[in-house]
Amino acid sequence: MKKIKNIAAMGFSLRYPENTMLAYERAFAAGADLVEVDARFTKDRIVVLSHDDSIDRTTDGIGRLDAYTYEELRVFDAAGHFRSGAAFKPGGLGSRGFEHFSFTPVSDLQAGIDLPFSRIPRLEDLLALLKINGGAAIIEIKSRKDAEAGIGAAICALIRQYGLEDRCYVSSFDHEYIHALSVKAPDIRYAVMFIGQLHDAGRYVKALGASMLQNSFLQIDDITRTIRSCARHGIELCVWSPRRTDTAPYNRELLAYGVDGIVTHDPGLVNTLLADL
Template sequence: MRVFGHRGFSGEYPENTMLAFQKAVEAGCDGIELDVQLTRDLVPVIMHDEKVDRTTDGSGYVYDLTFDEIRRLDCSYPDKFGGKFGQLEVTSLREYLEWMAEEENLITNIELKNSVYYYGGMERMVMDMICEYGLEDRIILSSFNNASIVLCRQNDDTIAGGFLVERCVENAGVYARTCDVQYYHPNMDYLKEEHVRSCSQNGVGVNVWTVNEKEDMRRMKKWGVSSIITNYPDRGREVADEE
C-alpha cells in the first residue's frame, strides 16, 4: 500500500506549500497529492479552493488574480498555524515539477480543479509541462470532472488518469476500465470492500481519500487498496510498513 501526502503533510504544515511537500517526503511518503488551478494570466498554481481566502491572507478567486498578485500572498496566515513557519508563497506547478524531478521515485497525483469552474485548456497546459520535465510515468491526473480525465487520456495515454468520486460507484472497476482510466479515487466514507474488489478484477487501482486514522489505514490495507491519501503521511508510512 502506497502512502500519498494529501496536499503534502497538511496535518502539520500549511497545505499545498513547498514546506508541506518537503515534510511529506521526509515522513516517508511514496507520493504527493496536490491541486492545480489557473491564474488570470494562465499560470498553473497549486491551490485547493477556487478562492484564496481560506489558505492565504488574501481574498478573491484564483482566476481573477495574476500570478504576480497571488505570489504576494502568505500561505502561513491561517489561524491553525499562526504564521509560525514564516511567510510561505503560493507554489506554481512549474516550481513543484522542478523539485519533483530531483526527488527520485516520488509519484504525484495532480488534481485538476475544474469541476466547479472549468478552466479551458488546463488539461493540455498541465500535460505539456509534465512532458517538458519527463515525468509522464510518475504522474496521475485526477479530477471530479471525469470527462476532463477522459480528455487527458485521449490527448496523451502515457500519463495515468484517475476518476475522483464523492460517493462510490457500484461498478467502479468497469466504469474506469471502459474509459481507459487506470485509477479510481473514492471518498473513504463511502467505500466498500466490494468496490475495491471490482477495481482489482478490472485492473484498476484504488487510491482512497482522506484516510487519517490508523484504524482506517489498516482497514484499507486489508482491503487491498493501491494507495491511501492522508494528511498524516508519517502515520500512513508506519501502517504501510507493518507486518
C-alpha cells in the same frame, strides 16, 4: 507483497500549510510516495496549486485566485492563517452529509518551529522537486472553468516538459473530462475521483482511460466489491476521507482490505502503519 501508496493530501497538511512547497517537502521526508495537489489557473493562465478558488482561507490576501496574475499572487503568504492558528473550515455537503474538506491542522509552531513565508506554488515548482527527489504526484483539476480554458492540456504539457509521464496522474471528479483528456493525451496517466460506490468500478474507470480510482466510501462494506472489480481490471484503488484516513483504526481497516493506496493529511502516520505490515 504489493507496494501500498502513501499519498499526502496537499502535502503534509496536518502539520504544515497546505499546498505549499514546505508541505510537499515534509511529506516526502515523512515517507509519502506521492503528494496529491489541487491545480488552478491564475489570471495569466499559470497553473498554480490551491484547493480553493479564493485566497481568503489559506493566505493573508483576499479575493478570487484567478483575479490575480502569478506575479501578483507572489506577495501573499500561504502560511499566514496557518501560522496564526486559524482552523480549517469544513466544506462539501455540510454537517448533515459527507464533508469533503474537514480536518484540523496541527501547527509546528507549537513545537517551537518557525514557519517561513510560503508562496502559492506553481505546478512547475512541484515538478522540479519531483525531478530531483524521485517523488510522484496526483494533480487534481479543481475548476470546470479552468478545464474549459485548457488547464488539462497545460498540465499534460508541463508533465511532459519535466519527463514525469510515469510519475504523475491527472485527476478530476469530472469523468467525462478525464476521458476526453485520455484520448487526446494517451501518454499521460489519469485518475478519477468518486464518493460512494461505483458499479463495476474497475471496468468503468478503465473505459475512461484512467488507471487509478480515488474513492471515498460512505460505508466500509462497499470497499470489498470495489477492490475486486479494480483488481480484475488492473485499476489502482486509493481511498481518501478527510478525517478518517488521518486515523490509525480506519487506515488499518483499509490495509486489511487490501487497498492500493491511502490519501491522508498525515503521511507520517501512514508510514508508521505500513512499516508494521
